[in-house]
Amino acid sequence: MLSDNHESEGVEAKSQTERTEPNMPDESLYQAGRGDRKPRQQPRSPSAICVPPDPIVSIRKLSLFYGAKQALFDISMEIPKRKITALIGPSGCGKSTLLRCVNRLNDLIDGVRIDGQIQFEGTSINEPTLDINMLRKRIGMVFQKSNPFPKSIRENIAFGPRIHGINDKATLDEIVEKSLRRAALWDEVKDRLGESALGMSGGQQQRLCIARAIAVEPEVILFDEPCSALDPVATSKIEDLMEELKQDYTLLVVTHNMQQASRVSDYTAFFYLGKLIEYAQTEDLFTRPKMKQTEDYISGRFG
Amino acid sequence: MNTGFVSSPQGARTSARRLRADKIARWVVVAGGLGIIASILGILAFLLIEASPLLIDASLSPWKRGTNTSSFGTKPVLAVVVDETKTRAIHLDMDGVARVLKVAEEEVQAEKRIVTDAEGAAIVEARVIGSRAMAIALADGRIVVQSFAWNEDTSRIPTEITVEFAEPVVFTSTSKKAPAAWCAAFDPTTGSSLVVSTDATGAVTADVVKINEFTGEADEPDRVSFDAVAPLTDIALGRDLDTIVGATKDSRLLHWSVERGGAPDITETGVREIAHIGFLLGDQSLIVGGAGGEVVQFFPTRASSEQLRLTKIRSFESMPARIRTFGASHRNKAFVLADEAGNVGYFYGTTGVRSFVATPDVGEIASVGITPKGDGIVVGGSKGVAMAKLDDPHPEASFDALFSKVWYEGYDEPSYEWESSGGAASGFEPKFSLIPLIFGTLKATIFSMILAIPLAVLGAMFVSQFMHPRLRGLIKPAIEIMAAMPSVILGFVAALWLAPLLEVGFAAFLLMLVVLPLSVIAAGALWMKVPARIRGRYAMGSEIFVFVIAIAVGIGICILLDDPFESLLFGGDFPTWVRETLGIPYEQKNSVVIAIAMSFAVVPIIFSISEDAFSNVPRNLVAGSLALGANRWQTVTRVVLPTASPGIFSATMVGFGRAIGETMIVLMATGNTAIMEWNPFNGFRTLSANIATEGPETPVGSTHYRILFLTALLLFVLTFLINTLAEVVRIRLRKRYASL
Numbered sequence A: 001m002l003s004d005n006h007e008s009e010g011v012e013a014k015s016q017t018e019r020t021e022p023n024m025p026d027e028s029l030y031q032a033g034r035g036d037r038k039p040r041q042q043p044r045s046p047s048a049i050c051v052p053p054d055p056i057v058s059i060r061k062l063s064l065f066y067g068a069k070q071a072l073f074d075i076s077m078e079i080p081k082r083k084i085t086a087l088i089g090p091s092g093c094g095k096s097t098l099l100r101c102v103n104r105l106n107d108l109i110d111g112v113r114i115d116g117q118i119q120f121e122g123t124s125i126n127e128p129t130l131d132i133n134m135l136r137k138r139i140g141m142v143f144q145k146s147n148p149f150p151k152s153i154r155e156n157i158a159f160g161p162r163i164h165g166i167n168d169k170a171t172l173d174e175i176v177e178k179s180l181r182r183a184a185l186w187d188e189v190k191d192r193l194g195e196s197a198l199g200m201s202g203g204q205q206q207r208l209c210i211a212r213a214i215a216v217e218p219e220v221i222l223f224d225e226p227c228s229a230l231d232p233v234a235t236s237k238i239e240d241l242m243e244e245l246k247q248d249y250t251l252l253v254v255t256h257n258m259q260q261a262s263r264v265s266d267y268t269a270f271f272y273l274g275k276l277i278e279y280a281q282t283e284d285l286f287t288r289p290k291m292k293q294t295e296d297y298i299s300g301r302f303g
Numbered sequence B: 001m002n003t004g005f006v007s008s009p010q011g012a013r014t015s016a017r018r019l020r021a022d023k024i025a026r027w028v029v030v031a032g033g034l035g036i037i038a039s040i041l042g043i044l045a046f047l048l049i050e051a052s053p054l055l056i057d058a059s060l061s062p063w064k065r066g067t068n069t070s071s072f073g074t075k076p077v078l079a080v081v082v083d084e085t086k087t088r089a090i091h092l093d094m095d096g097v098a099r100v101l102k103v104a105e106e107e108v109q110a111e112k113r114i115v116t117d118a119e120g121a122a123i124v125e126a127r128v129i130g131s132r133a134m135a136i137a138l139a140d141g142r143i144v145v146q147s148f149a150w151n152e153d154t155s156r157i158p159t160e161i162t163v164e165f166a167e168p169v170v171f172t173s174t175s176k177k178a179p180a181a182w183c184a185a186f187d188p189t190t191g192s193s194l195v196v197s198t199d200a201t202g203a204v205t206a207d208v209v210k211i212n213e214f215t216g217e218a219d220e221p222d223r224v225s226f227d228a229v230a231p232l233t234d235i236a237l238g239r240d241l242d243t244i245v246g247a248t249k250d251s252r253l254l255h256w257s258v259e260r261g262g263a264p265d266i267t268e269t270g271v272r273e274i275a276h277i278g279f280l281l282g283d284q285s286l287i288v289g290g291a292g293g294e295v296v297q298f299f300p301t302r303a304s305s306e307q308l309r310l311t312k313i314r315s316f317e318s319m320p321a322r323i324r325t326f327g328a329s330h331r332n333k334a335f336v337l338a339d340e341a342g343n344v345g346y347f348y349g350t351t352g353v354r355s356f357v358a359t360p361d362v363g364e365i366a367s368v369g370i371t372p373k374g375d376g377i378v379v380g381g382s383k384g385v386a387m388a389k390l391d392d393p394h395p396e397a398s399f400d401a402l403f404s405k406v407w408y409e410g411y412d413e414p415s416y417e418w419e420s421s422g423g424a425a426s427g428f429e430p431k432f433s434l435i436p437l438i439f440g441t442l443k444a445t446i447f448s449m450i451l452a453i454p455l456a457v458l459g460a461m462f463v464s465q466f467m468h469p470r471l472r473g474l475i476k477p478a479i480e481i482m483a484a485m486p487s488v489i490l491g492f493v494a495a496l497w498l499a500p501l502l503e504v505g506f507a508a509f510l511l512m513l514v515v516l517p518l519s520v521i522a523a524g525a526l527w528m529k530v531p532a533r534i535r536g537r538y539a540m541g542s543e544i545f546v547f548v549i550a551i552a553v554g555i556g557i558c559i560l561l562d563d564p565f566e567s568l569l570f571g572g573d574f575p576t577w578v579r580e581t582l583g584i585p586y587e588q589k590n591s592v593v594i595a596i597a598m599s600f601a602v603v604p605i606i607f608s609i610s611e612d613a614f615s616n617v618p619r620n621l622v623a624g625s626l627a628l629g630a631n632r633w634q635t636v637t638r639v640v641l642p643t644a645s646p647g648i649f650s651a652t653m654v655g656f657g658r659a660i661g662e663t664m665i666v667l668m669a670t671g672n673t674a675i676m677e678w679n680p681f682n683g684f685r686t687l688s689a690n691i692a693t694e695g696p697e698t699p700v701g702s703t704h705y706r707i708l709f710l711t712a713l714l715l716f717v718l719t720f721l722i723n724t725l726a727e728v729v730r731i732r733l734r735k736r737y738a739s740l
């Protein structure tokens, strides 16, 4: 086994070379996109972007365009396995867009164009030959607004396994119970599994969506502001749940809540205007931000 | 600029104005809504009012007896008949004197002694024949037929009605004895008469007397004799002067024809003892009155391909006592019967209804009849004459006649028939079963829906879920515009272009049903075989062009293969094959044509509403399903379709409602025959097309007119129910998914 240190160094070296190389086209794009406006950003310091060990998802030089409009600019970052990585940044900076790139949910949107690469366990996910359904099975997602299907609680959980060919009732029941237990929902709903999921509270619905995502045994779960519509109690339940899920899954979490990011995540990436500004271990980022924008943002001095 | 907001009085005014506007708007909205509800209720009420007289039972006014002993008759009367206006009556007394009465004035207008040499020959019995003749049987075996004409003297004001008696025609019998049973018939158009009598043994003689066209005098009678079968109790004659039916003492009916001669057809009646028989209008139905008051109807049905046989059709509610005499309506299948206890019963043949039994109190009844216009009953008895006003405007319409099988004359079994154009004089009765029309409506709807629902729903599914959004933006409005196409154009095209085309190209049409789906599936499979590298270059949803090409090719193949396929499977000509091999009729304007044409009217509606239902499925549900690794098809079938299903149901219901009410297409592109067969190769008659064709022709206020209103009501209720159901489902759907 390679030591963490060795591997990370290797990757870092590689990404550094990559990063210096495309800097020019990136700048020119930036210029072209913004017309005559002067770039107000400080020049990027390579050290602001860390390279965590043991990555499961690697994003390389990713740019994304909604039609003519560019939403992501040359993002490169590594998502560490079995860790919680938080994406923060002001509204509209492209966090959700990046998240949707990872499970290719952007395919649904008309006119999306992607440059660069995302690798999942070493294979590129943007190959046309890729089995996109298998990819999505392995990379689950929980949305900002809970979206249970208008079916019973049990059917909501069983939906994923069924899709992937499990039809045995006993197995399904087992999966349902296991997933609900992992999502800390079992005790609340075990007596009404047959009832419609739409009758649950918002927090319960969101945990149901988490259970639903767990039911297909993914390796990565993407969370897009999962707690934005929840009260503090429900939020803390879900945060506990994330902490718990970290044992088995890699979590990529978009959040607007600084405390949440600092509480739960191991790594935090700060985005601004479609660019990855800073990426570091959470503690470092919140206590010793390298970039001015990061500092402004986390201290709430952002305007 | 700032004045309006600072000063408080002005602020109050603004708010008052706004309140007023708010109030007015509310009233306008409320008034509009109420107006719509009121107009719908108004239509409903109007239809109900127009149709409701159908339910009114026959009723009879109190009997009117004469007060003047000399005229209106308190003396025994043997026969009585009235004219169309009910202002004149002719009654015959025991002495053989016929008196013309002015009914209202109760005075005698004219009188005539019919039997001039009555010495020693008392009158045994008299009968009214139609409204233009009477016949008298005398004890010496003679039978006298006295016809008369009702003349209208228009030179007087008010016009005076007078009676002109013709020269009586006298038949003599060789036996010189009163006949055991007898009957006479008279044909007012030729003046000919038929007299049939029988002696105690049952031997029958029939005399036909024709009036010489040139001299105007009666020819010598043509006599036809029939051998005795059994002693007869009563005889009935058809107005054709040919049909003779005799009732035997042992309760059989013997059925002779003057022209054919020979032995009679014999029918067992099952009635214990026959007291009286008589024909209803049209001479098909024979009413048999029993000694126990039984009333039974018979008419000929086809016993074999050649032979007609009298068949017991229905029994009516019995009369209280032995049947004595009978009178048939001149307009419809109504009849009256008098029993020996002095009761008069009013019946309607087709519906099998005994409306009422009344007691006119004229002693022993000798003669009973329905007035020519069917608006009164007149009886003559031992205590004189009585009349009553009869009100039975819609005897043909009873609930059973409208909705259950009825055994009509000329049919071999009870059936549902719609044939509204019966004429009063022809004796051919209108048939008002609504079932064939309801059946036709359902057949049209179901055949159309079989084609339209899959097409519209699957199309909506494809367009909303799989098609490229930019194309969807074009296709949806295009299909919706189709809904605005006047259906008369669809009907016109269907009748004049599609129907003949389909007749020659049905094989191609059948092929298309199989080939087109297959070619689309094959195209899809081929498209998946295209290397992902190339396929990936095209946006999702652009595979539609592959399908369009596949469908075009499929249609081409079907047209090319039409002839070989037709000769291979259907012996060269599809319609002939249907007729000969399947043994069912093929009409050019058939249900398949309707299904196709109606699809053009219905598909846009179903498509549009179900496309909305599909599109309204929240995108985040779709995303949720895809994020779990479901492919597009799994997402559509397992998440989108169930979520959209109430909307789709509501869409099909609205389409159903449209198809049920659709008129022009079915009117123009079917034969509009009211048959009840599921055969897709013939037509039908729908409620709506029926109203459209018959509505303008029917006399206002007639039974037919009211039944058309009833069908309109039915249609109204049907579409109302279906649309309400659709709306209820839609509202429930909205509530159920409000939290999504």
Ligand SMILES: Nc1ncnc2c1ncn2[C@@H]1O[C@H](COP(=O)(O)OP(=O)(O)OP(=O)(O)O)[C@@H](O)[C@H]1O
Pocket: A066, A069, A071, A090, A091, A092, A093, A094, A095, A096, A097, A098, A109
């Ligand atoms: N479907 C789309 N079509 C075009 N532009 C889009 C689309 N989705 C997002 N964008 C644009 O891309 C940019 C990034 O959006 P994104 O939703 O990723 O932001 P975000 O960081 O998630 O913001 P928030 O915190 O408000 O959720 C925005 O400027 C947005 O306007």
Ligand SMILES: [Mg+2]
Pocket: A095, A096, A097, A224
């Ligand atoms: Mg977002």
